[in-house]
Amino acid sequence: MYDESTEQQSYLSEIQREKRAFDKLIHQKAHLMMPANVYDLPLHMKLRQQTMEYSMDTRTGGRAKSHRAGVKVVVDVREFRSALPSMLHKEGLFVLPVTLEIGDYILSPEICVERKSISDLFGSLNSGRLFNQAESMRRFYKTPVLLIEFTQGKAFSLQDVSELGSEISATNIVSKLTLLILHYPSLRILWSRSPHATVDLFKIIKKYQDEPDMEAAAALGNGLPMDDSGAQNNSGEGKLASNYYNTSSIDVLKKLPGINEHNFRKVLTSVKNLADLSRQSLDELTELLGKANGKKLHTFFNSTA
Numbered sequence: 490m491y492d493e494s495t496e497q498q499s500y501l502s503e504i505q506r507e508k509r510a511f512d513k514l515i516h517q518k519a520h521l522m523m524p525a526n527v528y529d530l531p532l533h534m535k536l537r538q539q540t541m542e543y544s545m546d547t548r549t550g551g552r553a554k555s556h557r558a559g560v561k562v563v564v565d566v567r568e569f570r571s572a573l574p575s576m577l578h579k580e581g582l583f584v585l586p587v588t589l590e591i592g593d594y595i596l597s598p599e600i601c602v603e604r605k606s607i608s609d610l611f612g613s614l615n616s617g618r619l620f621n622q623a624e625s626m627r628r629f630y631k632t633p634v635l636l637i638e639f640t641q642g643k644a645f646s647l648q649d650v651s652e653l654g655s656e657i658s659a660t661n662i663v664s665k666l667t668l669l670i671l672h673y674p675s676l677r678i679l680w681s682r683s684p685h686a687t688v689d690l691f692k693i694i695k696k697y698q699d700e701p702d703m704e705a706a707a708a709l710g711n712g713l714p715m716d717d718s719g720a721q722n723n724s725g726e727g728k729l730a731s732n733y734y735n736t737s738s739i740d741v742l743k744k745l746p747g748i749n750e751h752n753f754r755k756v757l758t759s760v761k762n763l764a765d766l767s768r769q770s771l772d773e774l775t776e777l778l779g780k781a782n783g784k785k786l787h788t789f790f791n792s793t794a
Contacts (some may be wrong), residue, residue, distance in 0.1 A: 526635075561585055562691065563595035563701045568604065573684045580688050585703045590710025591625045594636075596691060597698035598705070601630040602679075604687075606638055607647070614665040623673045629709045634677045635669075636690075641683035738763060746789045747774075747782035766790075 491497065497541050561583040564574050569586065578584045592601035605613060613619035619635075626672030639645055647662050658664045670676060681687040681717035741763065743753050759777055760766045767790045 505664065558581075559700065560692075560695060561700045561703075562695075563587060563589070563703050563706045565589040565593045568593050571604075571606075571684070573604070574686055576684050576688050577691065580692065582691075585701075587703050587707045589706060591629055592633075592706075593773075594691070595701040595706045596695050597701055599631040600634060600694065601626045601632070601692075602634040602636050604638055605638045610637055610647075614662065614669070617683070620669060620672065623669060623676050625710060627673055627675055631671070631675075632677060633675060634679055636679045636681060636687065638681045638684065638687055641685070645680075645682055669716050708781060742766075745786060747778055747785035750783075752782065 495659055560581070562577055563585045564577075564587070566586045567589055568574055574584050574586075589595070593604045594602040596602060603619075603626060605619070610619070613622070623633060623635070647666075666678075670678070679690055681689075681690060739753070739757070742756065743750075748756065756766065756777065761771070766786075769777070769787075771783065771787045773786050777783065778786060
């Protein structure tokens, strides 16, 4: 081999590639996470066991899984295009199908799950739809959850570690996911290797949780149900009341001068609509909001451009 020849450069390049490959392997092995079910049954044995239990359940009229008879999951009907609802049913959970405006799976009155496959996740982040979905879940549920479900047998990562940059990029999937978490700190993220792992996650999460109300879950998003105290306070679906409020109008109301988180519910119960509110006199607004806030709102409605 001659110095500075093409053969030498090819040889040195091959050595560099091997060195980078080993460095990458060492880095990935150092950051490997231990699965929660590392001491659990292998997947093929678990599937065989589930099949046997399901067959026994059909022959014995449900006695094999009577201990899980009360466990319910409210599922959006559009989710039945995936395999997860049937797997939940196979595990003995009661699957309640309904059209949901908010979330895909309701595990309890406080826990709402939006499920995303990898392709759905990329599309929703690129279009901005996931931000709207996170906002809706945050508004109505105490614990909004984003479930990122991978495909069995494929890489359990959004992108290669070598592609991660040190700066936020508008086109990077991890950067977009980071911004989502920063905007919605109450949002929880579940990472699932497969639908089978998702079933196990749901069973763990549902322990010691109240059962969801199908009618309440279906009503959310069509109008905001207010309980007797005037608000849900993001603590769950609560009890459905007879009055429903338009969420878009509430967003407009809360942006008006003098309106805040402490008094907007009182306004909702005192006036019919925004037009009715705009016709209130200064004395009426003062009685409703207080002197300072009432004056701000009255000035806003009666000022000329």
